[in-house]
Amino acid sequence: MDKIYLKFIQLLNPVLSRAGVDTDQLYQILRIKLIIDERRPKVMFAQRQNNKKKVQSPWFVSFFTVLMGIFIGLVLFLNKMPYVGQTIYFSVFMVLMSLTLISDFTTVLIDTRDQFIILPRPVNDRTIAVSRILHISIYVLRLALLQGLPGLVMIGFIDGLAAVPVFFIQILEVTFISIFLVNIVYLVLMKFVSPQKFKDIINYIQIAFSILIFGAYYLLPKLIDVSILKNISILSHWFSYILPPVWITALNELLFHHERADMITSLLAITGLVVPLFGLWLVAKVLAPGFNRRLSIIATSDGSAGTPAKVKTEGKSGLMDKIANLVATDPVENAGFRITWKLATRSREFKMKVYPAFGYIPIYFLYFTLNGKGHSLAERWENVKAGHNYIILAYLCIFLLMAALSNVAMSDRYKSAWVYYTTPISEPGKILSGMYKAILVIFFVPYSLFWGAVIVGIWGPAAINDVLLAMLVGIIYGILMALFMIKGLPFSKPVMIKQSGGRIVTTLMTMILLGGIGVAHYFLMKWETVIWIAIIPFFLITWIMLHYYKKTTWESLEMAEDL
Amino acid sequence: MSETPLIQIRNLSKFYGAKQVLKNLSLDIYPGQVIGYIGPNGAGKSTTVKILTGLIPDFTGEVIVDGISMAKDPQSIKKLFGYVPENAEIYDVLTPLEYLDFIGKLYGMESITLEERVTKLLAAFGLANNVNDRMDTFSKGMKQKVLLIAGIIHNPKIIILDEPLSGLDANAVIVVKELILRLAKEGKTIFYCSHMMDVVEKVSDRIMLINKGEVIADGTFESLKQNHSDTLEKIFSKLTGNEHSGDDASAIINALD
Numbered sequence: 001m002d003k004i005y006l007k008f009i010q011l012l013n014p015v016l017s018r019a020g021v022d023t024d025q026l027y028q029i030l031r032i033k034l035i036i037d038e039r040r041p042k043v044m045f046a047q048r049q050n051n052k053k054k055v056q057s058p059w060f061v062s063f064f065t066v067l068m069g070i071f072i073g074l075v076l077f078l079n080k081m082p083y084v085g086q087t088i089y090f091s092v093f094m095v096l097m098s099l100t101l102i103s104d105f106t107t108v109l110i111d112t113r114d115q116f117i118i119l120p121r122p123v124n125d126r127t128i129a130v131s132r133i134l135h136i137s138i139y140v141l142r143l144a145l146l147q148g149l150p151g152l153v154m155i156g157f158i159d160g161l162a163a164v165p166v167f168f169i170q171i172l173e174v175t176f177i178s179i180f181l182v183n184i185v186y187l188v189l190m191k192f193v194s195p196q197k198f199k200d201i202i203n204y205i206q207i208a209f210s211i212l213i214f215g216a217y218y219l220l221p222k223l224i225d226v227s228i229l230k231n232i233s234i235l236s237h238w239f240s241y242i243l244p245p246v247w248i249t250a251l252n253e254l255l256f257h258h259e260r261a262d263m264i265t266s267l268l269a270i271t272g273l274v275v276p277l278f279g280l281w282l283v284a285k286v287l288a289p290g291f292n293r294r295l296s297i298i299a300t301s302d303g304s305a306g307t308p309a310k311v312k313t314e315g316k317s318g319l320m321d322k323i324a325n326l327v328a329t330d331p332v333e334n335a336g337f338r339i340t341w342k343l344a345t346r347s348r349e350f351k352m353k354v355y356p357a358f359g360y361i362p363i364y365f366l367y368f369t370l371n372g373k374g375h376s377l378a379e380r381w382e383n384v385k386a387g388h389n390y391i392i393l394a395y396l397c398i399f400l401l402m403a404a405l406s407n408v409a410m411s412d413r414y415k416s417a418w419v420y421y422t423t424p425i426s427e428p429g430k431i432l433s434g435m436y437k438a439i440l441v442i443f444f445v446p447y448s449l450f451w452g453a454v455i456v457g458i459w460g461p462a463a464i465n466d467v468l469l470a471m472l473v474g475i476i477y478g479i480l481m482a483l484f485m486i487k488g489l490p491f492s493k494p495v496m497i498k499q500s501g502g503r504i505v506t507t508l509m510t511m512i513l514l515g516g517i518g519v520a521h522y523f524l525m526k527w528e529t530v531i532w533i534a535i536i537p538f539f540l541i542t543w544i545m546l547h548y549y550k551k552t553t554w555e556s557l558e559m560a561e562d563l
Numbered sequence: 564m565s566e567t568p569l570i571q572i573r574n575l576s577k578f579y580g581a582k583q584v585l586k587n588l589s590l591d592i593y594p595g596q597v598i599g600y601i602g603p604n605g606a607g608k609s610t611t612v613k614i615l616t617g618l619i620p621d622f623t624g625e626v627i628v629d630g631i632s633m634a635k636d637p638q639s640i641k642k643l644f645g646y647v648p649e650n651a652e653i654y655d656v657l658t659p660l661e662y663l664d665f666i667g668k669l670y671g672m673e674s675i676t677l678e679e680r681v682t683k684l685l686a687a688f689g690l691a692n693n694v695n696d697r698m699d700t701f702s703k704g705m706k707q708k709v710l711l712i713a714g715i716i717h718n719p720k721i722i723i724l725d726e727p728l729s730g731l732d733a734n735a736v737i738v739v740k741e742l743i744l745r746l747a748k749e750g751k752t753i754f755y756c757s758h759m760m761d762v763v764e765k766v767s768d769r770i771m772l773i774n775k776g777e778v779i780a781d782g783t784f785e786s787l788k789q790n791h792s793d794t795l796e797k798i799f800s801k802l803t804g805n806e807h808s809g810d811d812a813s814a815i816i817n818a819l820d
Contacts, residue, residue: 024668024671025668025669025671028665028668028669029665029669031665032654032657032661032665035656035657035661036654036656036657039656039697113652113653113654115618115652116618116648116650116652117652117653117654117666118669119616119617119618120616120617120618120641120644120646120648121641121666121669121670122638122639122641122642122669122670122671123638123641123669124638
């Protein structure tokens with residue numbers, strides 16, 4: 001596949017060499033960059049398979065993109081009313097494409113190694129600039145074609161064979177607009193935030209992206225009523241006229257549905273053709289030069305590249321100090337608490353894996369509870385409010401605890417954990433209990449309290465005891481999980497680690513236990529006092545278990561083999 | 564030694580914002596010299612190297628290499644240089660063969676010569692069995708060897724080595740030290756940056772000490788010894804104003820009480 005692109009680019013060689021590009025070097029740089037891309041794991045998919053560090057094959061990624069294309073392609077069939085299907089299609093196309101570009105391609109754009117590998121060699125600036133532009137173009141076009149392929153086929157069935165080449169042009173239009181948007185986002189970010197912040201923000205965009213995909217996958221089928229969507233009249237809203245997908249759709253309307261097209265449609269179609277080209281021109285002429293310069297600042301600010309890098313200072317966190325000294329009084333436990341707190345809130349890797357859970361939980365809740373086909377959304381929501389399903393939300397919060405726990409022992413830089421093994425720690429359980437408390441304090445407790453407050457707000461104070469009990473169950477479950485499944489000091493194990501068979505059984509057992517308690521809770525909810533009384537033994541169990549967790553010995557811990 | 568210097572630096576200055584990192588630096592380097600370029604952290608060593616290798620294009624003053632001005636034609640100068648960077652940046656998802664093939668072709672080398680040379684060099688550095696392994700599994704020393712090869716693959720006139728021994732085992736260190744001397748005998752000019760004084764002392768025939776953006780000592784090890792002290796380490800600490808290293812040590816000891 002990549003060979004075809006490279007062959008194609010070689011056709012441009014006469015033009016390029018006249019522009020001062022060394023075409024042999026260009027070929028080499030692009031070839032190497034494409035190889036690197038192919039071997040690089042993609043952010044979007046790293047999420048789900050974090051225990052498989054080895055490469056997802058490029059075929060898998062391509063397959064997934066095409067699958068996505070099929071899903072969004074289906075809306076094209078909503079073509080009874082003007083504009084509807086294609087407008088939705090291109091809106092989703094644009095959003096997906098922009099987000100993929102930002103989350104997956106930022107690392108490629110900011111490859112600091114180029115500074116030391118390509119720049120000292122006799123390669124001129126124009127060759128480097130052109131190689132970068134072509135590299136991005138190949139990436140974007142590959143994405144656009146894969147994502148648009150199902151749409152191309154489908155439109156052939158809907159509007160006839162002639163619509164296929166037109167649809168291809170429409171895909172190019174939406175691609176150009178996405179590139180334009182992404183450039184604007186980058187420029188704005190680069191202008192207003194420091195390079196360090198920039199990477200953090202990109203990180204958060206990636207997290208938001210995975211929540212969005214997750215939410216769309218689970219909730220859209222429940223929320224959207226196709227029969228309403230089919231009859232929506234897009235052009236009756238004034239703001240439709242400023243939406244790029246509407247302009248792009250206009251081309252199809254004009255050529256294949258001229259019986260319902262008018263003057264405005266033609267104007268919109270022309271806008272759709274002109275604006276993307278204008279945007280591309282703007283990117284190339286006005287935005288790109290400053291862009292490359294700023295990008296190199298970001299690239300160099302990272303390492304020892306000479307610029308007196310602004311040192312990121314971390315202020316003394318008074319709140320953390322107070323909490324740490326309050327809940328973890330033993331010095332060793334205190335150290336475990338603080339190190340977990342700091343690493344968990346600063347490491348991008350950890351955030352990327354755990355923070356999406358913040359969004360998944362309410363999505364799961366709505367997915368499980370918003371039932372009742374044929375009723376309107378408001379009716380279904382009334383149903384939820386009338387019932388006692390809020391307990392599902394309270395228990396779902398445990399999912400966040402699970403996500404945090406299953407990642408807290410792992411890190412790409414697990415080798416830094418040598419400090420635990422060279423210092424005379426006789427009771428590693430103290431570090432563990434510090435770690436566990438930190439996770440409770442930063443993630444689980446505030447998050448549960450937040451949803452607890454929401455629950456009490458909607459369902460009334462009768463829910464307070466349920467929320468409290470669910471929290472205690474969560475804490476107990478967390479300790480069980482930590483005891484039997486995590487078995488590692490904070491950030492001390494490599495990400496790829498084999499799951500032993502016995503562990504799967506224990507996982508299953510604890511899950512069943514958790515489920516059993518949840519179901520029992522659900523049936524006992526009617527008797528408020530029972531729940532209040534149950535809180536007492538559960539509190540005691542929590543306390544005792546924490547006590548034993550603190551006694552964990554070296555023998556029961558697992559450590560990395562290649563420290 | 565010939566009369567025309569291979570590298571001429573005149574009044575080289577570099578600012579980062581208001582901070583001046585290089586202050587009117589001037590030096591001449593002649594073919595076949597091994598220059599030991601030393602200085603404390605933040606003295607301007609890396610900046611000099613980055614200007615010489617074309618990583619920092621904006622500076623004031625003049626850099627002329629082999630009669631070519633850096634400001635006018637950096638590409639021709641880059642062809643003369645081989646560079647082994649300090650921070651071990653490498654595309655580690657590639658194999659050594661792929662990586663070196665790529666680097667060689669950036670210098671415009673022919674595939675056939677290149678392939679032969681790469682294979683020979685990898686074998687000479689003891690990496691014959693790892694030719695087709697991805698470098699993300701390599702140890703630091705193995706990566707350093709690949710970087711060293713990448714620095715000499717096109718048989719450059721001038722070789723800039725920035726801490727080239729980091730991560731290498733004792734045997735490899737001996738090989739590299741020997742290699743430096745042999746390359747100098749072949750007429751190569753070597754610019755050697757390091758914090759390891761004992762190695763600098765042994766391999767270089769001219770030592771330059773830079774501090775706060777200025778050259779504060781320049782000469783053979785012998786001449787430096789006469790004027791200052793008897794080991795390079797002591798000369799270094801005396802000239803960079805850290806003569807009383809004993810005091811620092813006592814302060815450290817005292818803090819433990």
